[in-house]
Amino acid sequence: xxxxxxxxxxxxxxxxxxxxxxxxxxxxxxxxxxxxxxxxxxxxxxxxxxxxxxxxxxxxxxxxxxxxxxxxxxxxxxxxxxxxxxxxxxxxxxxxxxxxxxxxxxxxxxxxxxxxxxxxxxxxxxxxxxxxxxxxxxxxxxxxxxxxxxxxxxxxxxxxxxxxxxxxxxxxxxxxxxxxxxxxxxxxxxxxxxxxxxxxxxxxxxxxxxxxxxxxxxxxxxxxxxxxxxxxxxxxxxxxxxxxxxxxxxxxxxxxxxxxxxxxxxxxxxxx
Amino acid sequence: xxxxxxxxxxxxxxxxxxxxxxxxxxxxxxxxxxxxxxxxxxxxxxxxxxxxxxxxxxxxxxxxxxxxxxxxxxxxxxxxxxxxxxxxxxxxxxxxxxxxxxxxxxxxxxxxxxxxxxxxxxxxxxxxxxxxxxxxxxxxxxxxxxxxxxxxxxxxxxxxxxxxxxxxxxxxxxxxxxxxxxxxxxxxxxxxxxxxxxxxxxxxxxxxxxxxxxxxxxxxxxxxxxxxxxxxxxxxxxxxxxxxxxxxxxxxxxxxxxxxxxxxxxxxxxxxxxxxxxxxxxxxxxxxxxxxxxxxxxxxxxxxxxxxxxxxxxxxxxxxxxxxxxxxxxxxxxxxxxxxxxxxxxxxxxxxxxxxxxxxxxxxxxxxxxxxxxxxxxxxxxxxxxxxxxxxxxxxxxxxxxxxxxxxxxxxxxxxxxxxxxxxxxxxxxxxxxxxxxxxxxxxxxxxxxxxxxxxxxxxxxxxxxxxxxxxxxxxxxxxxxxxxxxxxxxxxxxxxxxxxxxxxxxxxxxxxxxxxxxxxxxxxxxxxxxxxxxxxxxxxxxxxxxxxxxxxx
Numbered sequence: 001x002x003x004x005x006x007x008x009x010x011x012x013x014x015x016x017x018x019x020x021x022x023x024x025x026x027x028x029x030x031x032x033x034x035x036x037x038x039x040x041x042x043x044x045x046x047x048x049x050x051x052x053x054x055x056x057x058x059x060x061x062x063x064x065x066x067x068x069x070x071x072x073x074x075x076x077x078x079x080x081x082x083x084x085x086x087x088x089x090x091x092x093x094x095x096x097x098x099x100x101x102x103x104x105x106x107x108x109x110x111x112x113x114x115x116x117x118x119x120x121x122x123x124x125x126x127x128x129x130x131x132x133x134x135x136x137x138x139x140x141x142x143x144x145x146x147x148x149x150x151x152x153x154x155x156x157x158x159x160x161x162x163x164x165x166x167x168x169x170x171x172x173x174x175x176x177x178x179x180x181x182x183x184x185x186x187x188x189x190x191x192x193x194x195x196x197x198x199x200x201x202x203x204x205x206x207x208x209x210x211x212x213x214x215x216x217x218x219x220x221x222x223x224x225x226x227x228x229x230x231x232x233x234x235x236x237x238x239x240x241x242x243x244x245x246x247x248x249x250x251x252x253x254x255x256x257x258x259x260x261x262x263x264x265x266x267x268x269x270x271x272x
Numbered sequence: 273x274x275x276x277x278x279x280x281x282x283x284x285x286x287x288x289x290x291x292x293x294x295x296x297x298x299x300x301x302x303x304x305x306x307x308x309x310x311x312x313x314x315x316x317x318x319x320x321x322x323x324x325x326x327x328x329x330x331x332x333x334x335x336x337x338x339x340x341x342x343x344x345x346x347x348x349x350x351x352x353x354x355x356x357x358x359x360x361x362x363x364x365x366x367x368x369x370x371x372x373x374x375x376x377x378x379x380x381x382x383x384x385x386x387x388x389x390x391x392x393x394x395x396x397x398x399x400x401x402x403x404x405x406x407x408x409x410x411x412x413x414x415x416x417x418x419x420x421x422x423x424x425x426x427x428x429x430x431x432x433x434x435x436x437x438x439x440x441x442x443x444x445x446x447x448x449x450x451x452x453x454x455x456x457x458x459x460x461x462x463x464x465x466x467x468x469x470x471x472x473x474x475x476x477x478x479x480x481x482x483x484x485x486x487x488x489x490x491x492x493x494x495x496x497x498x499x500x501x502x503x504x505x506x507x508x509x510x511x512x513x514x515x516x517x518x519x520x521x522x523x524x525x526x527x528x529x530x531x532x533x534x535x536x537x538x539x540x541x542x543x544x545x546x547x548x549x550x551x552x553x554x555x556x557x558x559x560x561x562x563x564x565x566x567x568x569x570x571x572x573x574x575x576x577x578x579x580x581x582x583x584x585x586x587x588x589x590x591x592x593x594x595x596x597x598x599x600x601x602x603x604x605x606x607x608x609x610x611x612x613x614x615x616x617x618x619x620x621x622x623x624x625x626x627x628x629x630x631x632x633x634x635x636x637x638x639x640x641x642x643x644x645x646x647x648x649x650x651x652x653x654x655x656x657x658x659x660x661x662x663x664x665x666x667x668x669x670x671x672x673x674x675x676x677x678x679x680x681x682x683x684x685x686x687x688x689x690x691x692x693x694x695x696x697x698x699x700x701x702x703x704x705x706x707x708x709x710x711x712x713x714x715x716x717x718x719x720x721x722x723x724x725x726x727x728x729x730x731x732x733x734x735x736x737x738x739x740x741x742x743x744x745x746x747x748x749x750x751x752x753x754x755x756x757x758x759x760x761x762x763x764x765x766x767x768x769x770x771x772x773x774x775x776x777x778x779x780x781x782x783x784x785x786x787x788x789x790x791x792x793x794x795x796x797x798x799x800x801x802x803x804x805x806x807x808x809x810x811x812x813x814x815x816x817x818x819x820x821x822x823x824x825x826x
Contacts, residue, residue, distance in 0.1 A: 040685040042595075045602040059603055059678045060685075215669065220696055221681040234674040236527050238547045 012263045018256035025072035035063055037070035037223040049241050056241035058232065060221075064241060067223040068249050074224045076253070078139045078217075079205040083197055085143025086204070090150030091193070095181065097151070098158025109155070115148040121207060128216050138217040142207045150196055154189060161188045195265045202257030209250050225250050312507070312807060316824040317517040321529050323543035325670035325701050326522045329469035330480060330489065333405050335742050336414025336452040338565075338721055338814075342542065343520055345816040346491050347388075348454035348474035351379060351398070352445050353501035354723065354812040358620070360445045361502035364393060364455055364475065374440030374767055381431040385499045387457035389473045395427030400458035402435075410465070413742035417730050418447040418722065421764075440765040442772060443726030449813045450723055475499055477513035477820040489520040500820055503812075514807070514823035526674065533558070533800055539824070540801040540808070540817070546604040546675050552800050559803050561817065562607075563810035564794035566618050567722040568731060569611040570676075572683075572790040575714050577737070577750030580645070580661060587787035589639040590663070592632045593690035599682040600793060603675040608793040614728060614783050616794050618815075621725045621773055623780035629790070636690050645691065654691030662693045663714040668704040671719055673796065680717075709743055716748050719795050721814050725776045729760040732783055749788040756782045 008016065025032055041061035049056040055064035097108040115123065124141035131137040161167060167184050175183075205225075211217040212226030220227065225246045232242030324339035332340040332348070351365040365379040385393040402425050405415040421444070424436040435444070447453065460473035471480040477500070478491035493516050500512055521538065523529040530548045532538045534555075544552070544560070552558040580586045597610050612629055615622035640646075645654040645661050654661040665684075667677060677698070684694040694715070699707060707713060720731055730736055734757050736747035756779055763775035783789060797815050801808060807821040 038685060040682050042598040042602045042682065059675070060599070060682050061602070215698055219698060220677065221684065231674070231678070234526050234545055235547055237530060238551060 008263065011259050015256035015259035015263075018252050019260065022072050022076060022253055022256070025069045026076045027073070029070045029073060033063075033066040033069035035066040037062065037067045038221055039063075046235075046239055048239075055245040056239070058228075058242050059235065062221075064228075064245050067228060068225070068245055071223040071225050071228065071246070071249070072253075074218060074222060075205055075208060075226075075250070078135065078142075078208045078224075079201050082139045082142035082204040082208060083146070083200045085140060086146035086200060087150050087193060087197055089143065089147040090154050091189075093147070093151040094154025094158050094189075095185070097155040099162060099177075099181065099185070105155075108151075112148045112151045112155075116152070120145040120149070121210065124207060124211065125216075128211070133216040135218055138208060138211040141211070142204050145207070146200055146204065150200070153192065153196065157189045157192050158185055161185050164188075191268055195261055195268065198257055198261035198264060202254035202261070205250060205257070206254050310806070310825060312511075312514050312821075312823040313825065314511060314514045314823070315516050316514075317519060318515050318540065318805065318819065318822065318824060319519045319521060319538040320540045320819075321521045321523045321532055321538040321542075323524055323526055323529055323541070323673075325524075326486065329465075330483065331456065331465075331469050331472040332452045332454065333401075333410055333412050333415050333456070334465065334469060335744075336412055336416075338719065338816075341451045341721070341814055342816050343489060343491075344451050344454065344472070344474075345476075345811060345818050346478045346518060346520075346820075347476040347480055347494075348451060348456060348472065349476050349499060349501075350451060350454045350813070351381075351448045353449050353503065354446075355503045356812050358812065360449065363449075363501040364499060368445070370767075374765065375437050377435045377437070377444060378428065379433050379435070381433060382499060383431045385475050386496070387460070387473050387475055388479045388494055388496070389457050389460055391457045391459045391473075393455065393475060394430050395433040397455060397458045398433045399425040399427055400461060401453070401455050404456070404461050405453055408741040411742040412452075413740040413744045413746075414722070415450075415452040416740050416742075417736070417746065418450060418453055439761075440767065442764055442767055443724050446724035446726065447722075451811075451814060451816065477818075478515075478518060486522070488522065491518040491520060492516065497820075504821065513820050515819060518819055524670075530800070533802065536802065539805050540799060542797075542799050542817075543673060544798040544800040545673065546607045549607050549798055549800065550605045557803055559801055559805075561799040561801065561808060561810060563797045563799070563815040563817070564616055564618050565719070565721045565797050565815045566616050566724070566813075567727040568720045568795070569613055569616050569622075570717060570719060570792045570795050571611070571614065572715055572717045572792065573749040574788055574790070575711075575716070575748065575750055576752070576786075576788060577711065578714075580643075580663075581714055583643050584787060585639040585643040586645070586661075589636040589643070589690065590687060590692060591629060591787050591790050592639070593636040593692070594683045594686040594790070595631045596629075596679070596683065596790065596792060599679045603678050603682075604793070604796075607798065608796055611791040611793050612784075613791055614731070614780050614789060615725060618794070619725055621776045623777050623784070625781075625784045628784050628787075633690060640691060648691060651693075652688070652691065653693045660693055661691055662695060663687070664695050664697065664712060665715040666697045666699050666704050666707040666713050667717070668701055669698050670701040670704075672717060676717070676792075679792070705744065708745075708748065709739070713748075717792070718748055720746060721795065723813055726764055728776065728779055728783070729764055732779070732788070733757050733760050749783075751783065751786070751788050753782060753786070 044057050044061035045059055047053055047057040053063050057063055093108055097105045123145040127141035127144055128137055170180050209226030212224050213230045218224035218227045228246035229243055235242050327340045332344040349364055352360050353363040355361045365381050368379040370377050402422055404410055405412050405419055421437045421439055421441040422435050423438045426434040428434050457473040460468055470483055477494055477497045479494050481492045482490040493513055497512055526545045529541045533541045549560060574581045574587045576582055600608055600610050612626045613622040613624040640654055645656045647655045649655050680696055687694045730746045732747055732751045734752040737745055737750055739745040759775050759779040763772050766772050804825045806825055807823050808817055810817050
């Protein structure tokens with residue numbers, strides 16, 4: 001891999017900046033916005049963007065900039081957790097299918113294909129209908145809904161690795177199954193997983209926001225992007241900033257994660 | 273804690289009453305004089321977009337909520353109606369009399385009316401309707417409670433009916449004026465409930481033609497319409513109604529609903545948002561109809577049936593710690609006025625007590641200390657015996673407009689400062705009913721519309737803690753006070769106006785001074801319509817708009 005391969009494009013550099021900002025916002029929101037995202041100030045309701053309120057204020061006079069910054073933690077945490085659940089589950093399924101006996105592979109693959117037939121968001125909604133709305137269930141729902149897609153990719157990666165010569169060699173040397181999986185198979189799947197996770201994060205943020213927008217995720221007055229979008233929707237005719245900025249945050253974070261993910265994917269491919 | 277008593281509330285009540293009369297005169301009439309100009313044009317299709325939940329049954333006898341009343345006003349009619357100044361006027365009944373002991377009423381019925389399925393309207397039909405409302409299998413709530421004192425219905429002659437009561441009921445005629453006890457064809461009522469829910473048959477200006485669920489109800493002109501309420505001047509030739517068709521659409525999203533009105537896709541919308549009402553004022557193509565609903569004001573009920581609100585001090589502390597007034601001002605853009613009464617401002621007997629609701633955070637803190645909620649946990653919430661002072665507040669997203677939901681968030685923020693943890697649970701209508709039925713709430717805001725102060729009996733008499741056949745119980749504050757029960761029962765059975773007024777005043781005083789409710793504002797009922805829609809008015813009964821006299825100017 002040459003050094004040139006690491007030089008980012010303009011889009012990737014921008015995406016990197018956005019992600020760094022998001023991480024700062026998620027872990028140290030006070031650095032970017034010291035205020036309280038839930039502080040109500042009735043006299044300052046519905047103010048357009050200004051120097052005092054960069055993104056304007058909402059119907060209760062809460063500062064939208066502060067809410068967007070503090071919302072990053074909520075949206076990203078749910079996004080990361082959902083992706084982790086999805087990929088974790090998919091890794092188990094993929095390993096089972098890729099390394100298990102023929103009948104197990106057949107069963108798991110068919111099961112994943114059935115799940116795959118449902119649109120992801122529908123699967124998430126189905127899950128929420130059963131468990132009831134809330135942050136936890138919407139996180140798990142998005143995780144579950146994304147798992148089948150990952151599982152398919154991981155299974156094929158696992159199969160390819162498992163038939164590689166060095167794995168064959170390890171088996172001939174009498175290494176145990178567990179040792180082979182942890183030392184040889186998993187590390188070789190990790191690169192693909194990382195790309196998937198980065199791409200998936202962007203998607204998960206959108207899905208989680210969608211569920212909150214539908215009133216199935218975070219509840220008021222939480223500073224969650226989807227919930228903010230839903231609250232601002234009513235006032236879209238007169239107060240555009242209430243929906244514009246939370247929407248912008250969702251678009252920017254999803255786009256940044258996708259651009260970075262694609263960049264890594266591209267380099268992996270050219271390195272291989 | 274001593275309360276500062278003043279004589280001002282009485283004066284305030286008078287002012288409120290006067291304002292109510294004035295408002296009623298301005299708004300219930302609906303149309304301004306310049307709109308009336310021009311000859312009515314017959315024909316055309318009008319599209320109405322409702323933001324209320326789509327009814328699960330179009331027959332308002334079943335359950336009985338406001339969305340049903342809105343649409344049913346177009347095809348069902350009641351025995352009596354009200355004039356703009358609140359007088360009972362004839363409708364399907366032409367005259368009536370009360371027996372000397374108040375235990376029976378006789379109503380003379382119109383003899384020239386037939387239901388739209390050809391069944392004649394007569395005394396037997398009235399009996400069948402009241403039996404239908406009272407039948408537990410119908411699962412009526414609003415109509416059932418309104419007719420609770422009717423024991424027997426006797427068809428004296430073909431067109432003379434006698435209602436025999438279990439006790440005198442001063443609110444009987446007001447109750448009968450409501451669309452929840454409107455008259456339906458007895459033949460149609462014999463069908464299965466499912467069939468009757470899909471297309472109830474009445475005597476009204478329109479007929480239910482088709483119900484495309486989740487989308488719209490199509491209403492077509494009743495070609496044989498003869499029976500508008502007594503206060504309507506029938507034009508020569510009896511041409512009512514003017515419209516051929518009404519398409520009654522359901523558009524729950526308020527922004528889409530307003531956009532549809534602006535684009536001309538629909539001509540009338542309900543549940544208009546405060547900010548759009550203000551912007552519509554500047555638009556010459558749009559007009560507003562403001563028709564505050566009678567009965568109860570919108571209020572938050574404090575559930576006294578369980579801890580922590582079984583302690584009056586905790587209830588008072590909550591009410592003293594939240595500032596509702598400033599929120600109403602900013603969220604409603606001047607379209608709603610703060611209420612301090614259990615009753616709507618259109619009810620002349622409403623008692624208003626602003627002093628009881630002034631914000632006093634010091635008093636709130638003292639009261640909570642007295643009640644034993646002395647500790648604070650890491651998040652700043654008060655605790656007692658290690659238990660946090662938590663209040664569950666289920667919010668019906670179908671019944672509370674977004675501005676109201678924002679107001680609840682502000683209340684949550686205020687209460688937090690005082691040490692209450694208010695948990696808002698936004699719920700759809702059926703989950704919301706379920707939560708109430710399971711007593712899983714400490715705070716709740718539930719609209720209740722009924723003509724006249726008798727609504728107090730329905731909302732605060734201890735008997736209303738028992739669920740109606742529909743499973744709904746109206747006394748959500750769970751007020752259980754024998755003295756109040758007695759006042760409400762006596763007010764409902766007296767025929768003397770001054771005694772009735774004084775009894776209702778005492779009853780309201782008990783409700784307000786017991787800190788059972790936090791009044792917010794009148795039940796908002798704002799309609800926006802295209803200025804091409806003429807002759808639209810709200811019924812003086814429960815403020816639903818009627819299209820009987822409406823027409824479309826080209």
